[in-house]
Amino acid sequence: MWYLLLLLPLVAASEDTCNPDKMTVYRMVLHTYWTRDKFPKHYPDWRPPAQWSRVYGVSHSRQYVLFRLGRRVPVPIKQFAESGRTDALSSGPGTMDVFGAPAITQGAGRTEAEFFVDGNHSRVSVMARMVPSPDWFIGVDSFDLCVDGNWLDSITIEVDPLDAGTDNGFTFTAPNWPTAPQGVAYRITSKYPSHPAGSFFYPHLRRLPPIATFQFIKLREYELSEVFHRDSDERKYDVLNLDKLNHNSIDMPDGNRALNIAEEVEREEAPRIYADGSLTTPDSAYSYYTLTNNTVSTEEPRSANELPTATTAADRSALRSMARRYRARRRRPRPDSADPAQRRKRKRARLLDCRVSEWGEWSPCKNDGSCVGSALRTRRIIRRARPGGSACPPTAQSRWCATDCSHDDWRNNLT
Template sequence: MGSSNLVFGVLCLLGNIVVTLAKSNRDICSPDTLAVYRIKMDSHWYKNSFPKQYPTSRPPAQFSRLHGIVHNSSYILWREGLEATPEVRLIAEKGSGEILEQRKGVRDVFAAGRILQGVGMTETIFYSDAKHTKVSVISKIVPSPDWFVGLDSIELCMNGYWLNNLTIEAGPIDAGTDEGFTFTAPNWASEPQSPISMITSKNPSHPANSFYYPYLNELPPLVTFHFIKERVYRANNKRLCFGPKHKKSKFSKISTVVVPLPDSTSRTLHKRLHARRIYKKAASEFNNWKISGLSLE
């Protein structure tokens, strides 16, 4: 990319959040852009970092599939202080279930595979447009009563520009639907349900709690989320169209713009996959869109 398009770059360190924003004229979050991101979840559930009651079998320490959703400010997947929805409860307690339905304020739903040990990595790709610039994710901590790791409404458009890279460290979260204190506690439903809360080294303040380390100021990060901008696509004097109602979306290379979900994605996303096949078919009929704004290195 030519240097004339470069506005400026900024690197921010905000607690446990690292943001890289390389501003380019071609990275503006304008209505005619579609940003493709890769999300990676690295897990750091080491026995030497979390020795207390560390699960070694039946099952060993691991994480369920990573469920994610791209949305605007009108939608909330989960939030500290609010009660977990039935779909969040199912994921937090069982590690199963899907975030599927087309909801108001939602643009994309995605999923990445399980991490079958305490330390590992999973990743997938999703897309975001200028009207849906937030992403939320959730993955169950296995085994646990109703604990998970996740992110709530992370903003991908900062000061009018698509972020290049974003790294966030995260710890355990209590869904508030089960009273269990330990990784392998028997099912004991919370009646009434409690609000979602962060688990810290001192909260819950009970010595039986598996994450209770009162001598620590804070827990080591359990996972790290990485968002990497793959590309930004721009339409040419036309409105971007999504969904089966807009079969004449005019992308010149729609097969790469509309990124297919990985094999780990549930079959229950059939409707969205069908819509994406419609996009690909429509692309063969139209060729008046152009690609611009490749991600900065």
């Protein structure tokens, strides 16, 4: 019984995890409500007026932390909270998609961005700096968009101002006054910090009005694997442009040569012509045919559909008659087969259906400048389908994959 108890946490964890084979796209929408009506105390009207920096966000696993209340923020977050610098911000282990959204040039406004998550990177962290402010910002820390094994369709999170714990200023326009030693990040409330000069100190309020909301809206889901046909597979492969011929017909104008489209037919199925002019088949149940003309070649045909060339009209007539009778015999079930229908099905699968090789290895993950790319693997067609056979299956397969997010392209969008 004890080993069952050990497995229970693993089962519960797997049920709470979203499918890692699906990649989901979310839209992040930031609404800000920093207005004089809601926050009249020390409201900044100029040098500079109330506004917000560009948004920095990242989707990641549970191992990654952008910031955490109650802990000291790292140097890149300190620089971002105090001055809006983004040059030191970078992705790390456990990150998937780094994204940014345009700045809001006034206290109340809206901005948005899209980002990817998957079952292994289901959390999102996002932040934006208040301008002007000592080291204040708004943000969401490691919010999990996967709940009970399902992706949230939409969620709106109300946020309060946050203090990075790196500057002692109490007002929006306070001079630079570094905190030494550095403090921890914390949430600003209507009563904390409890300093009467504080710009957010409203002791008569139970709580501050929400200064912003982060909304996450699920846009679409992608399967990790996507199977598709190559363009070359859509091309038509015409064996012969003669409407009334099939793969068992004799091409009389071409020296009595049959259509050679069944190159994979086994040699034992081919009829054999002996020195005395007799034509037989390997199956003992098949009757044999005799050609009395000695001018017929004794060379063994290369396949069942390629017969020796005749030189006279009598030879050609005999070959036509032989071919018709041989074709009729081939359609008859073999007496040694317990199930003629199964035998015909096996022969059809062997001779008419398309055959493909095993899948090759996945290619390296490629992207177009974002953190999300694709990998490709292929397989080749060994034999194309004959008339009446099953068509070839897809010969290429791609899948979504996460690439290195340490590139600098997204940083350029944050400045």
